[in-house]
Amino acid sequence: MVKASKVHELLIQLKFPIIYTTNYDNGLEMAFEEYSPCTKYHKIANVEDIAKSSGCDTQIIKFHGDMETKDESSIVLTESSFFDRLDFESPLDIKFRSDILGKSIFFLGYSLSDINIRVLLHKLNQIWKSFNSSADRPPVYLFLTTPNPIQERILCARGITPVISPNPDPRTGTIAFLEQLVELNRKLETPCRKDK
Structure with missing residues (x-):
């Protein structure tokens, strides 16, 4: 597989x-x-x-x-375990909140139709609002497999940059986007050579 x-x-x-x-x-x-x-x-x-x-x-x-x-x-x-997860108080949730506060985050394979991601993004936004310091907030990105102006507006309002798939087919678009990231990553890792 x-x-x-x-x-x-x-x-x-x-x-x-x-x-x-x-x-x-x-x-x-x-x-x-x-x-x-x-x-x-x-x-x-x-x-x-x-x-x-x-x-x-x-x-x-x-x-x-x-x-x-x-x-x-x-x-x-189960449904009850999902509801418990939405409390965001378990040790993994605390680790996740810590990671979110100090690192750039990239969501892949999620959409705003997922209640977990909506609650998570809401809580993330509330945390940053409470500090009144959007300038210090690490960037957050969410990959969308299809354009959706409403979701894009909601994401932007919450300080999240939507990244739209370059291809209408979700699988092909995801692969194309990841290939672009890999190529960009390679360029950033390769030291610049100056010709004499």
């Missing part, structure tokens, strides 16, 4: 230091093993995993739990 996933391959090439996922599967872990076997990563699904993390390796945060863990309470699957 992962070998056939161009999206997974590109995500690994981007070398994000922290990746939050709501997927329960081990697709990202398999992608690291396949596309970057020398890259160390640390999977975080509960408070014990947070405590064990050195912060030096890439962190894969399993925001809705992990099917491979023995901690079944970490899995967000």
Whole structure:
């Protein structure tokens, strides 16, 4: 499955230091093993995993739990567990709020039709409003697979930059966008050479 996933391959090439996922599967872990076997990563699904993390390796945060863990309470699957998740008070939520306050965030695979993302973005906006310091706020981006002027306006009003897919097909557009990011990342990593 992962070998056939161009999206997974590109995500690994981007070398994000922290990746939050709501997927329960081990697709990202398999992608690291396949596309970057020398890259160390640390999977975080509960408070014990947070405590064990050195912060030096890439962190894969399993925001809705992990099917491979023995901690079944970490899995967000039922309606009541989703409502509990919306409280944003668990150890993973506290870590997420900390990451949001100090790092640029890029949302991929979400839309405003997802109640979780709407509540999350609302809470994020409230946190920054309480400090009255939008100049210090790290940039936040959300990738939209199709143009949507209403969602774009809502995102902008909340201080989030919408990034619109370059292609009407969601999968093709996502891949094209990630390929552009990988290329830009390569250019930024390559030192400039001055001709004599």
